Amino acid sequence: MSAILFNVTTAALLVLMFKAGMLLVDGEPIRRRPFPWAAAALTAVAVAAVLLQVTWPGAMDALDSDPRRSGWWRVVTSVFMQNGGILGGAWNILTLAAIAALAQWFWRWPLMLALFAAGVLLPQHIDALFGETARSTDPRNFAGSSGATYFLAATLAAGVLLTSSATKDRLLAASVPAAGLAMWLAQDNGHGLVACYGFVLGLAVLATTRRLTADPGPGDG
Template sequence: MEALVFNLTTAALLVVMFKAGVALVGPDTVQQRRIPWFAVGLTVVAIAGVVLQLCWGGAMDALDSDPSKAGWWRVLTSVFMQNGGVFGTAYNLATIAVIAALAEWFWGGWLMLALFLAGDLLPQTIGSLFGETASTDPRNFAGSSGSTYFLAATLAGALLLRNRGRGSVLLALAVPALGLAMWFAQENGHGLVSVYGFVLGLIVWALGRRVIRPDRDLTQAPRTTVGTLTAVVRKR
């Protein structure tokens, strides 16, 4: 029962952050936006990691982030190792694709990747400063969920500052509120990394709002958009 509640609250937090991301980019603008190629590339790398695990039985031992093992690369490669079984792996791949697309449309491709990387490096750095144990890491030495939740939370932070109405403010504030509640009630690391991501989203948007162009696809429509791609797929 405890595991079920843990999984439900973890999924609920992502739903809230997804809604915040959609509200941020504008639900009616998705069809007009360019194909999020950086998000596509990130998802392909994540899928390649799963394929590697299926083909090589020693992939997890060589590439996870177990602190008892040596290897500078582990902090990076462990993000693309999955250890949640079939359902958990499918969930992680689907969520990284959707969240990365929303984040790319708002932050831009390179900044999205930088924030995803921050979601891998920053939580464990903060945790080590305060003496947190490895059990607080939502990835448990492997998996992309920690970085995905962090990235999704940056969108909620930006949504709060953009202030698109009372509903959007409440939606944005629900992310750190739910994240903290999950951390204190369950020691659910997904909640804690979401708080970190929310704060970083606030900082990045506050400092970079003059150069970040989240509506660039609407002012200069790209040749290939989500709408045109969808139309081609439907014709086939």
């Protein structure tokens, strides 16, 4: 029962963040938007990694982020390994594709890729900062793209909070870190915690980009 509740709350958090992303692209049909090639590239890498797992039995041992094994590359390659079975892997890849596309349309592709990279690298640095050896802030369990996807998705909720004037939209956005923190405290669910990280970074990035675009450059004043 606890496993079912864990999965339900984890999926519900992603639905909240997906709704936030849809709010950001509302007003223009998705079919009219430019093809999100960077999101497609990320998805293609994830699919290729699954095919590698199918064809190479040693892929997980070579590419996961098990701290008992050495290899500087593991923190990156482990994101594209999937260890949730067929359904879990399919869910991770589909949600990565959807969230990355929404993020590319809002943030543009360079920032989308940078924020995805932050979602890959930030959890391990927080672990090191607090002396965590159990990787409790990393929901990947040594493999899987869900942590980086949730981090990226939370930046979309941050975008809604700072760009929308509708109270209901802002409440939806604010519910993301609140729900994430509750999941972390109640379930030790790392997806909730990385969503909080992504939300905070999204606020900081959007505030910074707004400041940079608002400030007049030399000779513009």
